[in-house]
Amino acid sequence: MRDPARYDYFPLVDRPRIRWPNDARIAFWVCPNIEFYELNPPDGQGRPIWPRPYPDVLNYSLRDYGNRSGVWRVMEALERFGVRASVSLNAAMCDHMPDIVDECVRLKWELFSHGIYNTRLIYGMSESEVREVIGDSVRTIVRHSGRSVAGWLAPALSSTETFLDLLPEFGIKYTVDMVPDDQPIPIKVRSGKLIAIPYSTEINDIRIMGVRGYPSDRWAAMLKASFDQLYREGEENGMVLCMPLHPFVVGQPHRIAALHDVLRHVTSHQDVWLATAVEIADWYLAHHYDEAIRYQVSATARRP
Amino acid sequence: MTSARLTYPHRGLGLDHDWFSHKPTHKRAPITWPGGKRIALWITVPLEFFPLDAPAQPFRPLGGLPLGYPDLWNYSGRDYGARIGIYRIISVLDRLGLRATAAVNSTVITQYPRLIDELAQRKWEFLANGVDMGRVHHGGLKVEDERGLIRTAQETLAQATGAPVLGWHSPARSHSHNTLTLLAECGFEYVTDWANDDMPYMVTTTAGGLCAMPLTYEWSDRVLLVQHSLTVEDYEAQVMQAFERLNEEAGHYGSGRILSLSVSPWILGYPHRIATLARVLTRIMGGGSVWHATGMEIVAAFKSQLPKS
Numbered sequence: 001m002r003d004p005a006r007y008d009y010f011p012l013v014d015r016p017r018i019r020w021p022n023d024a025r026i027a028f029w030v031c032p033n034i035e036f037y038e039l040n041p042p043d044g045q046g047r048p049i050w051p052r053p054y055p056d057v058l059n060y061s062l063r064d065y066g067n068r069s070g071v072w073r074v075m076e077a078l079e080r081f082g083v084r085a086s087v088s089l090n091a092a093m094c095d096h097m098p099d100i101v102d103e104c105v106r107l108k109w110e111l112f113s114h115g116i117y118n119t120r121l122i123y124g125m126s127e128s129e130v131r132e133v134i135g136d137s138v139r140t141i142v143r144h145s146g147r148s149v150a151g152w153l154a155p156a157l158s159s160t161e162t163f164l165d166l167l168p169e170f171g172i173k174y175t176v177d178m179v180p181d182d183q184p185i186p187i188k189v190r191s192g193k194l195i196a197i198p199y200s201t202e203i204n205d206i207r208i209m210g211v212r213g214y215p216s217d218r219w220a221a222m223l224k225a226s227f228d229q230l231y232r233e234g235e236e237n238g239m240v241l242c243m244p245l246h247p248f249v250v251g252q253p254h255r256i257a258a259l260h261d262v263l264r265h266v267t268s269h270q271d272v273w274l275a276t277a278v279e280i281a282d283w284y285l286a287h288h289y290d291e292a293i294r295y296q297v298s299a300t301a302r303r304p
Numbered sequence: 305m306t307s308a309r310l311t312y313p314h315r316g317l318g319l320d321h322d323w324f325s326h327k328p329t330h331k332r333a334p335i336t337w338p339g340g341k342r343i344a345l346w347i348t349v350p351l352e353f354f355p356l357d358a359p360a361q362p363f364r365p366l367g368g369l370p371l372g373y374p375d376l377w378n379y380s381g382r383d384y385g386a387r388i389g390i391y392r393i394i395s396v397l398d399r400l401g402l403r404a405t406a407a408v409n410s411t412v413i414t415q416y417p418r419l420i421d422e423l424a425q426r427k428w429e430f431l432a433n434g435v436d437m438g439r440v441h442h443g444g445l446k447v448e449d450e451r452g453l454i455r456t457a458q459e460t461l462a463q464a465t466g467a468p469v470l471g472w473h474s475p476a477r478s479h480s481h482n483t484l485t486l487l488a489e490c491g492f493e494y495v496t497d498w499a500n501d502d503m504p505y506m507v508t509t510t511a512g513g514l515c516a517m518p519l520t521y522e523w524s525d526r527v528l529l530v531q532h533s534l535t536v537e538d539y540e541a542q543v544m545q546a547f548e549r550l551n552e553e554a555g556h557y558g559s560g561r562i563l564s565l566s567v568s569p570w571i572l573g574y575p576h577r578i579a580t581l582a583r584v585l586t587r588i589m590g591g592g593s594v595w596h597a598t599g600m601e602i603v604a605a606f607k608s609q610l611p612k613s
Contacts, residue, residue, distance in 0.1 A: 038320050042308040052363050053442050057497050058477040062521065064319075064500035069329045095315050097326055120309060132310055213532025215542055253502065253553075254523050254546035 001161060006187050007180065007196070010299060016291050018183055018238035020283065024273035025234025027280050028227070028266055030085040031176070031199065032074055032245045033153075034100060035118040036092050037063045046123030046158070063118075063248050067097055070251020077256065079107060081263040086110040086277035088153045088176070088244075091137035092117050094144035105145050110276040113137040113172070115155030122158045130163050138170050150278040153177060153199070168192025174281040182230060182239050184284040186292055195284060197277050198240040205250040216250075216258035223262045231269060240280060323484060324507050324516065334559030335503065335609055341595035342554035343547070344562045344602050345588060347404040348496070348519060349393060349569065350433060350473075351419070353411040354382045358438025365437050365476030366526055367570075382570045386416045389573015394422065396582045400589060404567070405599040407433040407473045407496070410460035420464050429598035431471030431496070432457040440478035447482050454486050471599045473497060473519065488512040494603045502550065502561055504606045515603045517562075520546075524566035529577070536580040543584050551592050560595075562602065563588065 020027050039060050041049045050056035078085055087104055089111050094101050104111060115122070116137055122130055138149045150173045154163060157177075164175060168189055175187060176199035187194040201207055203226055208219045223243060230239040243262065250259050266272060275283075314320035337344050354369055356379050367382070369375040397404055406428050413420055423430070434441070434457050441450055454472075462469045470493040474483065477497040487495055488511035495507065496519035507514040521527060523546050528534045534542070543565070550561040565584075572581045588594060597605075 036320075038314065040320070045309060052478070053444070055443070055479055055481055057474075057479040058499060058521070061498040061500035064498075067326065067328070068501050072328055072330060092312065092315050096318060096320070098317070099326075099328070116312065116315075125309070129307070129310060213528075213534065215534060215538040216545070217541070252522050252546070253549035254542045256549060257545055 004161075006164060006178065007185050008296065008300070010296055012183070012237065014299075015183075015237065016288070016295050017236070018284070018288050020238040020273045022273070023271065025238065025271040026227070026230050027238065027240045027273045027275045028243070029197075029240070029275050029277050029280060030078060030083055030243045030245065031088055031277070032071065032085050032247055033088045033114060034071060034093055034104070034247065035063065035066070035090045035114065036096050038117055038119040041117070041119035045121045047121070049119045049121075066246065066248030066251055067100060070247035070249075071100055073251045073253075073256045074245060074247050074259065075103060075107060077259050077263060080260075081267050083263060083267065083274050084109050084276055086112060086151065088112060088114040089141060090114050090117050090155065091140040094140050098144065101144055105147075110151075110278050111141050111145055111147065111149065112151030112153070112277065113141060113149050114153045116140075118156050121156055122154055122160055122163060125160055127162055127166060130160060131166055131169070134163075134166060134170050134172070138172075150174060150281060151176065151197070164194060165190040168194055173285065174277060176242070176277070182233075182241075183237070184240065184280065184288070186289060186296070193285070193289070195281060195289065197242070197280055199242045200244055204244045204246075205255075206244075206246045209255060210246070210249045216255040217261075219255075220258040220261045224265045227262075227266055227269075231271070234271070242277075322508065324505055327505070329502050330553070330557050332503070332505070333609070333611070334557065335606055337560040337595045337597075337605060339595060340593075342560060342593040343551055343588075343595070344560060344605075345402075345594050345596040346517075346519075346562055346564045346599060346602055347397070347402060347567055347585075347596070348407050348431075348473075348564065348599070349390070349404045349428075349567050350407045351386065351390070351409065351412045351416075351569070352382065352433065352475075353409045353415050353436040354379060355436055355438040358436075362442045362444065363440070363476075363478075365440060365478070366531060367568075368437060368476075385568065385570030385573050386412070386419060389569035389571075390419065392573050392575075392578045393567055393569055393581065394426070396578065396585065398426070399582075400585055402585065402589075402596050403428050403598060405429040405431055405471065407431050407471075408461055409433050409436045409475065410457045411436040413460055413464045424465050424467075429471070429600055430461055430465050430467065430469055431473055431599055432461050432469050432492075433473045434475040437475050440475050441480050441483050442478055443480045445480055447486070450480055450482060451486050451490075454490050458490055458492075470494065471496060471517070471603075477521075484514060485509040485511045488514050494599060496599070504562075504603065506610070515607060517599055517603060518564055520564040520566055525568050525571040526566065529571050536577050540580050540584055544587060547588055547591065554593075563594075
């Protein structure tokens with residue numbers, strides 16, 4: 001397909017206004033990716049999983065750092081600033097490292113599905129295989145945490161043409177698999193209702209500090225600049241800023257101070273809604289979804 | 305339809321291998337360093353030989369020669385480290401009264417005669433860093449060939465220095481499935497290839513135990529200055545942040561922490577960078593409660609505090 005055809009072109013300029021609770025200008029949400037990378041995942045997944053042949057001790061251990069040290073620093077930082085997170089969770093973490101998942105539950109963090117393992121991609125899977133992955137991940141997280149799962153991010157940014165159509169079958173309300181906007185938007189699916197919540201690859205710690213190697217203070221500056229811009233724009237129309245994190249990147253001792261710096265900046269502002277992703281989704285679905293659909297229908301009708 | 309992609313053979317409590325367990329750093333028993341210091345400063349200096357004709361398979365190590373054969377530029381640039389850079393580093397460490405742990409490719413001993421003697425005189429520790437940077441370890445090696453590489457690296461170095469060689473660093477942290485077992489079999493005490501912790505932990509193999517030591521990758525000069533192309537100002541700021549955070553956590557958890565610095569002669573030994581190394585080390589030594597130690601000294605202190613099993 002040439003166009004995923006999941007949303008039509010409705011630019012920000014004349015969209016209906018989004019009003020967040022208490023007239024906040026911006027909904028800010030934090031998304032730690034808590035992941036398990038297998039040392040020896042199966043081949044034939046559409047691309048190699050590890051840059052080196054088995055056992056890639058260097059890259060495996062760098063990621064394991066997140067679970068042994070990094071994630072605990074991220075938890076401490078967020079708790080200190082009174083910010084809850086929405087975790088993009090590889091469901092197998094419930095089986096392998098329940099200590100970490102239990103701590104997320106204690107912190108009242110939201111848990112949403114990031115597939116089973118970060119070393120299991122969905123590329124090339126049939127719909128029934130993708131259903132098995134989504135269903136298994138949702139059931140595992142619900143069973144372990146006792147709470148429902150409302151969101152989805154495909155493992156390691158993998159995808160198929162139709163996985164979005166399957167999400168509502170499992171009670172999933174929002175996806176963060178696309179980044180076309182600074183506001184939630186309706187996503188067209190075969191049946192049921194789905195919205196996209198803004199996420200980010202642009203200011204993602206793994207891209208900025210892990211891949212490009214920016215120093216941590218420069219990453220913090222990018223986050224703060226994004227926040228300041230959206231905070232200004234949010235006076236006209238409510239905006240969303242997501243801070244995606246990878247504990248094995250930002251949780252390093254030479255970087256964690258930058259996370260404190262960003263959180264200090266965000267929480268020092270008045271008109272911020274410190275939300276979880278599901279809170280943003282629920283608010284949007286209750287107050288703005290129908291209006292957005294009506295607007296899109298009438299705007300389309302007006303087009304030549 | 306049960307494809308391998310939907311079967312999960314290791315999905316259960318703990319890690320997906322048997323070498324060590326999942327136990328977060330701050331939940332393990334506190335460790336006290338000699339004199340009750342908060343930070344053990346562990347300086348490692350890789351002494352490497354990058355052969356001109358090293359194969360790029362199965363992968364090229366970070367620092368491996370990137371241009372077409374014969375890559376005289378990078379080959380001679382690495383040699384700069386052994387001819388000039390290392391002596392600047394020695395002089396900085398001498399001035400500050402610090403000893404390092406040299407991670408030595410055994411080929412260095414014949415390729416750069418005299419260098420080892422300079423370091424041995426200063427009572428540096430020597431850990432084996434394989435044969436050379438063209439000989440990475442990987443699953444395609446026969447077990448007896450890999451054992452040969454390990455024994456050659458260990459014995460050549462022990463002979464040249466007159467001291468037992470107890471620590472191991474694989475060239476570019478490369479392993480096969482057998483590497484840990486072979487290291488235990490050869491009598492190594494510690495391995496420095498796993499970048500998953502701030503503190504030592506024990507590894508189990510069928511040939512005995514090993515201590516995993518947290519040699520830094522993330523704030524090594526190789527990653528910050530070469531891979532990420534940072535300036536020395538940024539390098540200094542990042543290393544100092546690591547030090548400050550670990551120092552703070554040592555106080556918070558009432559347990560010593562390790563600050564590992566990896567100092568490569570062909571990176572920090574250049575005239576435009578050496579002053580930064582001197583300043584970083586001066587700031588760390590003056591910045592609090594620091595015990596400077598070699599790898600084996602840290603391992604010994606750590607192991608003496610493990611519960612007897």
